[in-house]
Amino acid sequence: MIALLVCDDSAMARKQLIRALPPEWPVNITQASQGEEAMAAIRQGLGEVVLLDLTMPVMDGYQVLAKVREEGHSCRILVVSGDVQEEARRRVVELGALGFIRKPAPAEELRATLDELGLLRAEPATTETQPADKPEIKVGFRDALREVTNVAMGRAAALLAEELGVFVRLPIPTVDLFEASELHMALADANRGDSLSAVCQGFIGEAIAGEALLLFHDSEVADIAHLIGVRPGDDTATSEMLLDLASILIGACLTGIAEQLDIRFSQGHPQLLGEHARSIDELIQFNRARWRQTLAVEISYGLEGHAVHFDLLLLFTESSVPRLTAKIQYLME
Template identity: 60%
Template structure:
């Protein structure tokens, strides 16, 4: 039987599992998996990636780097990008580097089938017999991996909206997901501060057995740069209003992305100021009773070609974790 070598290149086991399950059942794929761009390139060089389903946000080498290297080496691969980074500029750059299609995460099976069909491989399929290829090995997915992938998709939705508001390209990180004690949270925020003054906006959320607080941290030295992007007035009141508006945009879009994927309704409170122009020790001292043991998602949005970034922390209560595990287990089964 003539099988089509297909590579699924994504650092998330949950994303790879979802993609493999979404593939058309009647296509005879021989599936290989890679967890970063370096592994993915090596698999393509070895002939395991005639078709590639490629993530953009990965460690070691991201999807843009993979596409650039494919072009530089003249490697033959039909690439379909499947990404949580859905900014118009991300789509444009991926296609300019040779991607044949772009599908937002989580991939819709019908869109994936249509993109595969557009590759022009159907003639080869008609020549195959009725035997089925061996079932691919499914990746093992931990709670941390699954929740990181859900957060990654939500993060991308927020970045797309933020990029449109600011008129810039947002560079996305890989979300960091950990269970933190208050002391560890202190260290995390101290790393974010890096000896600079901070302002922070907090917004609570609750629903479906899940509750927590989102914390958006601004570095004071960057506020004027953001104000210029938004053509805002350069005064204290205008800066505060701008931070509250941006917090509502970023936190709201991220929580909506989580709600959609987890199939719950997270009601959001009003953004409120936690600290202005204060060192991190004061911020922790003021709020340490609110944050005990927590599931923390750390996301740092950077603005391309500008020394500006926003640190977003999603802090879920300890009681939320069993419910989140239940939802994610259902999504994976």
């Protein structure tokens, strides 16, 4: 039997990945929800083969790869991640990963990659080496939506990285249900007293509706403009730049979510909202009547080597939750 370690902070991702494993592959499966747990399992000999996510709390996948090399473990690691930036692929291979598969990993691609890398030992089943039963994994709605968003934001980050010529640091998305008056809590870390500019874009499809809100700190806009080549002081070009960046991030993220849930979103035109607003609360008040109680998904992108980040909120209406739940439940079956 092969000691297989599946490391991902999302129960949804672990369930999808384990379900995609070749059914005849004789493995003993151990699960880890973050890098330190993975390293503990590897030190116990439970990670002969490791399927490793990159974006995790406590210790991420890059740190796991570096630690495995530092400690001299012989485990063979295949990265399975939603971060599909070319630089991410290059870095994991440089750190010792044997290969890279983007989430969600199709069963056929996973089998072919394992076989190509020599990791798939499809030994004849005997009483000693029977294919292991796949563990039953319970997945909650928030975890599932967070993982769907994680995959979508990775695709958006790849486009942003290509546009700006930088490496985009990806966060772990947060999912919460808020009253309109509480939305500022979702951005408490981002609200540093800076003035803000924001782009808002509505979306609707198959009984799911909401608005995407992308926030920029004005103190960082000049750095973004410099990356793109916009001249300082050109307010018109700066506004167009913010709208273009919003189209990339919001459009790619919504498309990624829609593809996974097998729906199609119609998107409104992006609008510059509350330019140079004094606080997040001022922005929330602008649309308070429409947002009311909202399912909020927060994503905070950062640019490596630059003091720049974007805060993206996907705000789903309360009436969208039943349809979202049904779509996600179907995805998990």
